[in-house]
Amino acid sequence: MRFTVERRLQQPRWLVVAVPLASVLFGFVVAAVVLLATGHDPVTSYRQLFDAAFVSTGSLDQTLIAATPLAFTGLAAAVAFRMRIFNIGAEGQLYMGSITGAAAGLYLGGRGSASPWVIAAMIVAGCAGGAAWASIAGALRAFFGTSEILTSLMLNYVAGYILTYLIFQSESYWRQTKGFNATVFPTGKPLPSNAVWPAWTLHTQGGIALPLGAGLAAVAAVLLWVLYRRTRFGFEVQVLGDSVGAARYAGVRTRRKILSVMAISGAIAGLGGASQVGDFSHSLDGDPNGLQRQGYGYAGIVVAALARYNPFAVVLVAFLIGGLDNAGNSLQGADFPSGRVGVIQGIILFSTLGGELLVRHRVRIARTPQAPAPEPAS
């Protein structure tokens, strides 16, 4: 018996949907074996997991909190990767967006309830901060051909140090310097009340708070889809992503396109940073064990890959992964070690990424090499 892996001549559309779904299912089955082998009941474990992620009171709130930044960094990665510009720097761009977004909120904010102007300024500032940071790597790539993979990755560390410096090692504008707590542990200055982003409460099962950031991520997904599928800019970027030679031949200004794609990618990640401040932390989080420990930027790459760089799928995948993350956190305890969620998560991711092979290839099992004999093709 012989296995051969062949490239598919045609990729049926249904496979693009069916394969990831089957892979997730397969992942759960494999994880169930692992759970059984370690003496756990997989059915109970999965029920607990699902409850904690999506069903029990407040669980969806927590899931959305975990999913929102993943949606932003996932979109940031998807936009760039799809065009074969490998922006690994969503992490750092998110930090920079949180710094500039917080600056706008602290500077413009005041008393009272949420002000659309202040919040709009924070959104713009967050986008600008992320875009500017990404443009460093973008410009190096466009003008000197430096690998954006390396530069954007390195800039993540720089951005992390800047973030920590602003809160821990300096008396910067962002740091809370007044009050008793400030002398005990350094923290960011809290946002004025009208700079705190609102959340919509959906009145189902005790109310779910939908953060503004989650809505913005969904809007960003739609805009990106329109930009890439329906506009001249998108056309040019698609050609460039497929073949640099063809793009130059078609008269596409390749440098400008590389710069723009990096900037757009960075802007989305930066918006995620602003959303962290405006939606959740309400102050700049410079703690090396806080925001910087989450690794949203890197997780976003995985989200984008699972979503096959489709913006709508990114939002969906971010929601699911956010659910798993949240379940892992809330179940953590004596009878549900966090490692168990990690194992399940890992197996699912692994099988989903591995399943990709089946979209493009098919596996043929043949005892003796035999095939239908079509007309000899020329």
Next chain:
Amino acid sequence: MATAPAIELRGITKRFPGVVANADVDFEAAPGEVHALLGENGAGKSTLSHIMSGLYRPDEGEIRLHGAPVVFHSPRDAIDAGVCMVHQHFRLVDRFTVAENLILGDRRGVGTHFRIEPGAVVDQVRRLGERYRLPVDPRARIWQLSVGERQRVEILKALYEEAKVLILDEPTAVLTPDEADTLFETLREIVQDGRTVIFISHKLNEVKAVSDRVTVLRGGRVVATVATSEASSQSLASLMVGRELDTVQRRRTDAGEGEAVLSVEGLSAESHRATTILEDIELTVRTGEIVAIAGVAGNGQRELAEAIAGLRQRTRGTVRVAGRPLRNGDARSAFRAGLGYVPEDRLGTGVAPNLPLSMNIELKSYREDSLGPFLRLGRMRERAEEAIRAYDIKAAGPHVEAATLSGGNIQKVVLAREFAGNLKALIAASPTRGLDVSAVETVHRHLCDAADRGVGILLISEDLDEILALADRVLVMYEGRLSPVGNRDDIDEIAVLMAGGQREE
């Protein structure tokens, strides 16, 4: 022939996903003969040669050497059994010397020692070179050699490995006509002492010139095996294509004083390594005229096409299309002025391979057709459908990815796009390279029709037959300079200029 064939194939079948590359092929070549394997692209010549040289294993069938069945698990097995292949793309290590390259992979002689002494083979290489008219310096490094010399090294390597059967895959594609003639003499020498040469080609005149027998392949099957002396070019051509072929022969007129649609003055440009590769090029193409640039690849033809089309910065000089000067290094200004460009690199420059046909057909006009920043997808699809019909492109529809099409159909996509709009001049760089005979015919016909409509065409080609069939005027490119040919039908003069010789006044 009384003796057993040097190599014999019986019932060889090889399948690839969706394709049968070889179907029940019988083939044999005798010791002391040059046996040509003739066929269009995709006829299965390469697959068959890969089977003979151990790169592929046949799904069915048997290989025999001198009557004894053999199974090759790898090219190494084939080489050990005396079957060597000279590939179209050479497999030499650039930084090694000729001698070192010969030792590489040698499992009999000096190559088996722990300490390698290339010096030991130098004399042997020299003797082989003299014996078979393959002069090359054994101590030279490969990167210092010309393409023709590299090919000699490949052949020497096969002889050094004591090949009994030598397979050459389209060996003349990279040679000047003179170099090709020398190669043919070498091949005759090689078979003199009982070796076998299998010569793969789709060029009829070469097959006629060098071979003793011809086996014609079509659609993966053997159509006929004939003695070369008893076959005419016409009969071979129709065997190869499977029908009578009318080659395009252009009815030529001297355009003389027509309007200059493309004029190039004093153009110089640099290669990627920042060395001057084009120097002071002067060139005019008039309306309705086909001007051909002949030459061996790598003498600056590609750079010339790019410099004119705005894909490469000119260091000096001007280019005008219908009197309008083009901005340096601006492809968009070139095609807006009415300059079309059929690039040599079809699948990577000519089309974006993984994008649908509709996008590829609108690759240059999407801006004009869009509504502000938004594309008109409906119109793009209509245009693509129109082009698919008008140019008879074999594709399931406008959504199909370009790379899934055959070479000939991809070229039709390129032509459909370039011919759309207000075309005044066209650069066609190797427009038929790698296409099969029927696709060549189609492309030639489109070029001729365009010229008849008044488009001025600059045809850059290495194929002399193509140039002789189409061109009104011929220029030869050698080391970045252009020399005009006095008489467009004088092959000898073209050949001399291609090899860098001076024109005889």
